[in-house]
Amino acid sequence: MVSARSIARTFSGYGLSVITGGIISIAVIPVVIIVAGAHTWATIAVAQGVAGFGVVLVGAGWGVTGPTEVASMDAGERGLSYVESLVSRTWLLLGVGAVCVVITIVLLPQQPLIAVVTLIAALLPGLSGGWFFVGESSPLRFLFLETIPRQIGSVIGALVLFWTGDALWFVGFQLIGGIAATVVSSASILRRYSGWRVDLSLVNAIARLRTHLPAVSMSAVSTLYVNLPIIVVQIFLPSFTAVYALAERIMRLALYATRPYVQVSQGYVPRKDPAEQLHHARRVTMLTIYLGIAGAVLYMLLAPWAGLVLSGGQLAISYPVAITLGLALGAMLISQVTGFAVLTTYRLTSALAWSTVAGAVVGVAGLIPAALVFGLLGVTSALALSEIVVLAYQLVVMNRRVFKAAS
Numbered sequence: 001m002v003s004a005r006s007i008a009r010t011f012s013g014y015g016l017s018v019i020t021g022g023i024i025s026i027a028v029i030p031v032v033i034i035v036a037g038a039h040t041w042a043t044i045a046v047a048q049g050v051a052g053f054g055v056v057l058v059g060a061g062w063g064v065t066g067p068t069e070v071a072s073m074d075a076g077e078r079g080l081s082y083v084e085s086l087v088s089r090t091w092l093l094l095g096v097g098a099v100c101v102v103i104t105i106v107l108l109p110q111q112p113l114i115a116v117v118t119l120i121a122a123l124l125p126g127l128s129g130g131w132f133f134v135g136e137s138s139p140l141r142f143l144f145l146e147t148i149p150r151q152i153g154s155v156i157g158a159l160v161l162f163w164t165g166d167a168l169w170f171v172g173f174q175l176i177g178g179i180a181a182t183v184v185s186s187a188s189i190l191r192r193y194s195g196w197r198v199d200l201s202l203v204n205a206i207a208r209l210r211t212h213l214p215a216v217s218m219s220a221v222s223t224l225y226v227n228l229p230i231i232v233v234q235i236f237l238p239s240f241t242a243v244y245a246l247a248e249r250i251m252r253l254a255l256y257a258t259r260p261y262v263q264v265s266q267g268y269v270p271r272k273d274p275a276e277q278l279h280h281a282r283r284v285t286m287l288t289i290y291l292g293i294a295g296a297v298l299y300m301l302l303a304p305w306a307g308l309v310l311s312g313g314q315l316a317i318s319y320p321v322a323i324t325l326g327l328a329l330g331a332m333l334i335s336q337v338t339g340f341a342v343l344t345t346y347r348l349t350s351a352l353a354w355s356t357v358a359g360a361v362v363g364v365a366g367l368i369p370a371a372l373v374f375g376l377l378g379v380t381s382a383l384a385l386s387e388i389v390v391l392a393y394q395l396v397v398m399n400r401r402v403f404k405a406a407s
Helices: 004-036 038-059 062-072 075-107 112-127 130-135 139-164 167-192 202-208 210-236 238-257 259-268 274-310 319-343 349-374 376-406
Strands: none
Touching: 004 038, 004 139, 004 167, 004 238, 004 259, 004 274, 038 075, 038 112, 038 167, 038 210, 038 238, 062 075, 062 130, 062 259, 075 112, 075 167, 075 202, 075 210, 112 167, 130 139, 130 167, 139 167, 202 210, 210 238, 210 349, 210 376, 238 259, 238 274, 238 319, 238 376, 259 274, 259 319, 274 319, 274 376, 319 349, 319 376, 349 376
16 A cells, blocks of 8 residues: 555655746746747747647657556566667657658748747657656656756756847757756666667667557647647737737646646556555545646636736736636646546546547637637637546546446
């Protein structure tokens, strides 16, 4: 049984990563908006939106299934497994990155260099070893080898931006921080686990991806309706891009703040005793529902005020937009745990995939018509509806195939 002390220790380890990353992410927002301007802020946000599609493909599902796989492996298997994943993901980075660069330049022709550097920096987390540290229960390595190098890059970049007024320095140092995190994380893993060898074969790299296709397809579909809105706003409502980017960033930071809870839940639910596992699943589900409701309400109330503070009064998030994004946030806070902690534990990954497909169908189909008819509020409403559909599907499946099946 998991002790309260071990849970607290894990929470504090991952919590430090979240606190560090969250504080720095919030701190750099006003620097970019006020110093570089709302237009450059929008450029960076759209490029990161494009990268949101690509990074899922580059990550190839290891962030979803990797922690569980690592936790179940013998020590002698871990080094080779990580090397193989890194080689496969590097090949994906080259191919996916080339396509994303073209898309980014087409969408952002006015600031192509800033856009492309931002894109590459945002694709690098696809090579992250963070999932490996989660799997081996190493929260401090996650903090010092993954989180801090990336955040140092952001801090230095923000300082140089403040001194020079040139946002290229900001995104450039973010890129350097991402490279450093990948290098030091990989070095740590491969130094501690022997018995690996490097196979750079493209054929073998692709073959290894077959087992990850369900997780990749699920994540790719999910990221489609999460990242598509900012691109739709850039194309159809460009004057609202900076405002939407700020509102979405605040929402993502709130979601990011719950990452330790998700990671602990992934280790808390699985148990050898079926009765104990069911008890843990019920407990996590109820607690998460309360968390989702609280997060939604707080976002609705505080996002307009936070937007004004972070933008130096330049960008205003309306309450209707805050309410719809609050609903989206609440649904995401719940579904990330019901999906990745409960459904995956009960081998219901197909239901997890179908929930994202259902959300994508609703969100993508309604996004452009909603933008054209209702403007920015239509975009945020379509996003909220898609996330609610995802959550509803998961809850129905959990109730039928987990809770009722066990009674």
